[in-house]
């Protein structure tokens with residue numbers, strides 16, 4: 202099982218993931234692209250010019266998708282947190298995670314609350330998260346959605362757990378794969 206949390210930066214994905222690991226019945230792993238990125242030396246990445254950096258970041262994300270597949274294919278349950286701000290990222294997940302059970306969760310938060318959180322965090326540029334909003338949820342389909350401006354991370358995690366217990370049948374990922382096959386992949 203892959204529980205895939207998608208939302209902008211500061212939307213609350215990591216906080217929900219931490220709670221999910223506590224409330225789910227079996228031991229899940231939390232995998233995030235930040236954790237994969239932290240495996241390389243930041244100072245070496247900062248030496249790169251624009252196109253080289255873009256290549257490294259793209260390979261990092263593509264590698265992250267494959268690391269998730271590897272863990273899940275070995276029988277591990279995984280909570281994934283990711284920002285689908287470019288169409289290729291979702292397309293790659295659809296391709297690489299084929300045959301795996303993916304529950305796709307939209308993590309929503311309105312722009313004013315995102316900005317408040319960015320200011321409170323101090324290590325984020327205020328407005329950056331809201332700028333991701335038009336792209337991150339562009340595909341418009343989830344198995345389950347939560348709003349972190351009205352629910353705590355624990356409430357969201359418990360609601361997701363409740364969904365898992367009763368949810369069977371076709372998943373959003375099946376529908377999104379079907380769309381891609383009917384209409385071709387989105388550019389990007």
Ligand SMILES: Nc1ncnc2c1ncn2[C@@H]1O[C@H](COP(=O)(O)OP(=O)(O)OP(=O)(O)O)[C@@H](O)[C@H]1O
Pocket residue numbers: 208209210211212213214215216217282318322349350352353354
């Ligand atoms: N449901 C919530 N209600 C109030 N504050 C929250 C909630 N969820 C997260 N926060 C706060 O928002 C900030 C960002 O949370 P978190 O790190 O979980 O987000 P994220 O989506 O993983 O962010 P990023 O992608 O930037 O790492 C933190 O300061 C956290 O305490």
